[in-house]
Amino acid sequence: MLKSSDTTQTAVEEAIVVENLRKSFKLRHTHSLKETFLAAMKRKPLTTDFNALNDVSFSVARGESLALLGFNGSGKSTMLKLISGVLAPDHGRVLTRGRVAGLIEVGAGFHPDLSGRENVYLNAAILGMSKRETEARFDEIVAFSEIERFIDTEVKHYSSGMFLRLAFSVAIHTEVDILLIDEILSVGDEPFQEKCLARIRGLHDEGKTLVVVSHDLNMVSNLCQRGVLLRGGQIAFDGDSKEAVALMRAG
Numbered sequence: 001m002l003k004s005s006d007t008t009q010t011a012v013e014e015a016i017v018v019e020n021l022r023k024s025f026k027l028r029h030t031h032s033l034k035e036t037f038l039a040a041m042k043r044k045p046l047t048t049d050f051n052a053l054n055d056v057s058f059s060v061a062r063g064e065s066l067a068l069l070g071f072n073g074s075g076k077s078t079m080l081k082l083i084s085g086v087l088a089p090d091h092g093r094v095l096t097r098g099r100v101a102g103l104i105e106v107g108a109g110f111h112p113d114l115s116g117r118e119n120v121y122l123n124a125a126i127l128g129m130s131k132r133e134t135e136a137r138f139d140e141i142v143a144f145s146e147i148e149r150f151i152d153t154e155v156k157h158y159s160s161g162m163f164l165r166l167a168f169s170v171a172i173h174t175e176v177d178i179l180l181i182d183e184i185l186s187v188g189d190e191p192f193q194e195k196c197l198a199r200i201r202g203l204h205d206e207g208k209t210l211v212v213v214s215h216d217l218n219m220v221s222n223l224c225q226r227g228v229l230l231r232g233g234q235i236a237f238d239g240d241s242k243e244a245v246a247l248m249r250a251g
Ligand SMILES: Nc1ncnc2c1ncn2[C@@H]1O[C@H](COP(=O)(O)OP(=O)(O)OP(=O)(O)O)[C@@H](O)[C@H]1O
Pocket: 025, 026, 052, 070, 071, 072, 073, 074, 075, 076, 077, 078, 079
């Protein structure tokens, strides 16, 4: 089923359709009450709109792996948040088909006062899994994360790597059709990164759709066939991921 505020159907093979997307944020120009007051008196604008993404359109076929590339601040994470539905666009629309799991901010769905065990159930529920489904996969999820000893510890005592391990483990053990992965892989140590990459490749082989953001250009161009290069919130290149990386490196 297609998830969208709009009922227009897309071609069957498309997992994600992004149409004329614009997302702007307000930039504040004052940082104290006094400055705000003085600026208001002088009728100076207190904020200006800044387009993090401006008129971006592309689509991702089912089973495709797409790397979102670009320098710091080019709009990659904003794009992932719009695809996952964490953010709403100011203009345009995003259509997705199937279950979307986003690994966007480490531990974003975690409640600090709950234990790892309770958070597994909470996060799995957020990703659309029933309690019974989670119970059936619980041991596998914890084994993959390799944090068995700490599973009953409150997650506020976890390191960022431990957060990542559990969050990643839950996400890849749920029934997903589209997996969105932001830089977070870099939080894990090398052996865990390798294990995650192998699992992500496995999911792709099974036909899942991937959208990956990473500054590890070699890894991402090996993992993904296609690269979309963002520059200043707009698409500068859309094509072979190795070509996109070469263009990015050229500056
Ligand atoms: N909530 C927000 N409020 C204001 N500005 C924001 C917000 N989120 C993002 N931005 C701005 O939007 C622009 C794009 O940010 P985004 O995080 O999408 O970039 P990015 O390509 O993922 O960068 P990086 O490689 O550094 O992670 C940046 O200039 C950022 O400051």
